[in-house]
Amino acid sequence: MNLSGFDFDESAKKIIGTLDNNGRIPHAIVIESKDKSKALAAAKFLSMYAVCISENRPCGVCAQCHKAEQAVHADIKYAYPEKKSKTYSIDQMRDIAKDAYICPNEANAKIYIFEEADNRLSVIAQNSFLKLLEEPPQNVYFILLCENAKRLLDTILSRCTVITLKSSTSFDxxxxxxxxxxxxxxxxxxxxxxxxxxxxxxxxxxxxxxxxxxxxxxxxxxxxxxxxxxxxxxxxxxxxxxxxxxxxxxxxxxxxxxxxxxxxxxxxxxxxxxxxxxxxxxxxxxx
Ligand SMILES: [Zn+2]
CATH class of the missing domain: 1.20.272 (Zinc Finger, Delta Prime; domain 3)
Structure with a gap:
């Protein structure tokens, strides 16, 4: 995992580095941080890692990395609640589940990023997510960002690799x-x-x-x-x-x-x- 050149502090680098297992990251990751932008930066980094085609991933310069960095990559999807809603609907979760089984467009992997998962994933939505997390399609990754992982169901957490990034500037x-x-x-x-x-x-x-x-x-x-x-x-x-x-x-x-x-x-x-x-x-x- 190529963390050099990325703007993470040393402790974050160490923690993110632990996610690399023989060139692969876990298929379901929870990133907990009080600093939303830091969690998002880590999710973006991991998505670059998953789609990059260079040897030293993520290289930060290939077309795949660029699109991932600009958040315009067709195979990296940021889930947002539908208009006027604060949470994901069951229909949305079903659509994501279906979509996850469709082959990626241009990369070798597909990534779904859920921001504020602890606020936006209702208990029902989390339950509908369980099966997908348990038997994920190949090369599909789910990254859940949250402020407080304890707010997610234990059944979700037990299926995910949870990392906590300390916020450097924001305090409780x-x-x-x-x-x-x-x-x-x-x-x-x-x-x-x-x-x-x-x-x-x-x-x-x-x-x-x-x-x-x-x-x-x-x-x-x-x-x-x-x-x-x-x-x-x-x-x-x-x-x-x-x-x-x-x-x-x-x-x-x-x-x-x-x-x-x-x-x-x-x-x-x-x-x-x-x-x-x-x-x-x-x-x-x-x-
Ligand atoms: Zn690259």
Whole structure:
């Protein structure tokens, strides 16, 4: 699989690379990502891989690759709900099932890409899809994009290879709000504010993302101090810069990173929160 020259970050390259099994990709793939454009780029890449005729696939320059990249390839179909509908109809799913058994037009493969599959595939539509996924026609590939794979039926997921691509820029909204509250807590003169804000870390699923966002906000403080623009939160970046030295911000970033690691080690979250708040306070108030 030729991933060089494609605009994926290293972790995405690694994950997409795992899909290559002796020159073939799995016939059914679920790509989960909060970043829709990233998931779509991966789906496009895989469709290029499936239709490319060069040795080093996808080459990115042959006619097949070009058409795949422009999303105009006759054998790569993007499924869209019919007008005014938010979901795929059963008729549409039936048409796709029929179409999948017709030979490709010009490539050696046929690919169906379903964007927002977790929103647009109703339970009935998913059930009608099962048989096709179980016994897919030769050289036919299905790629389902979604924000949250858990919203798809287990019976669908068990028939698919699921990959998760981390979004580099987009964070879960709740996690971002939690992070802002924590930074406001650090800035507050009342100890209670920070403790209260840190309570959101009890939501373990979001804790990792929350702390990642805290780190980015703290970095904004450093950016403002050095005369650069804040990238994540301009207002908080400014407040941090007005209050703390560069050294203190670095200390807090390292502390946050440590807390992130501790969460993956399954530490008691209440203890971790208490420790983290204490350390933030210590760093803020020490001379
Ligand atoms: Zn090519």
């Amino acid at each position: 909204e709740t996690a971002v709000q939690n992070a802002k509250n924590i930074v406001n807590g650090i800035l507050s003169s009342r100890e209670y504010d920070l403790l209260l804000a840190s309570n959101s870390l009890c939501d373990k699923e979001k804790a990792d993302e929350t702390l990642a966002a805290v780190k980015l906000i703290l970095r904004d403080g450093m950016a403002v101090l050095s005369g650069a623009d804040a990238v994540f939160d301009a207002a908080l970046g400014k407040s941090l810069a007005a209050r703390f030295t560069n050294g203190k911000l670095i200390e807090m970033i390292e502390l946050t990173e440590n807390a992130k690691i501790k969460i993956t080690e399954n530490i008691n979250i209440n203890l971790l929160t208490t420790w983290l708040c204490g350390e933030y306070r210590r760093i803020s108030w020490q001379r």
